[in-house]
Structures are given as structure tokens and as C-alpha cells.
Amino acid sequence: QVQLVESGGGLVQSGGSLRLSCVASGFTLSVYAVRWFRQTPGRAREWVGCLSASGRLTNYADFVKGRFTISRDDVENTAYLQMNGLEPEDSATYFCHVHRCASEEDVWGRGTQVTVSS
Helix, strand or coil, X not given: CCEXXXXXXXXXXXXXXXXXXXXXXXXXHHHCCEEEEEECCCCXXXXXXXXXXXXXXXXXXXXXXXXXXXXXXXXXXXXXXXXXXXXXXXXXXXXXXXXXXXXCEEEXXXXXXXXXXX
């Protein structure tokens, strides 16, 4: 059974920081690109950013550039989303994601809630 489990969400004041974790089990995370998405009721799911399998390339949505950073710890088989300068608009459920081409399988975590107060 392959799984991704997010954690680290919570309540934070505007301007604060959070570090989200995405722990992979049942497969080696470093073989795959990692993506982060966020979603809130009434809005379409938004792509936040990605980290290549090699770890050499990253890309981010314009609305988080300069504030959010994706990283990976191969020993812990865990991806991270460091979020700085949080604003109320960033409030959402955050999900990590991996696409496995060999099985044409999308692997999603259950999400972790981030709420930013004004």
C-alpha cells in the first residue's frame, strides 16, 4: 500500500510561518517529482509548486513565489513545504501529490488544514 500523509497545518497569524510535511510510505519518494496543491470550498484546486525527482528543479505558482519553498529529505522519505509570510488568502487544505507513470496512478495525501488569521 502506497501512502502520502501530510501534517503540520494549523492556525497561524498573518505574516507567520508553517512547515508542512508529506511522509511517503510504500515507495521511495525521491524517484518521483513531488507536487503541492491547495483547495478551499468555492475555489478550484490550485497548483502550488513542484520539486523534480532529481531535486535540481523547482517551480512555483506566481502567488507563492518568494514565500514558499519545497524540499525533500531522502533519509526520512519526506517532502516539505515551508511557508513564510502567510496571509489569510493562503488558508486552504494543502495536499501533496505524486504521479506514478508505470501504473498510471495518482497518489494523494488526505490533506492538512492551514488557517491564517488577519
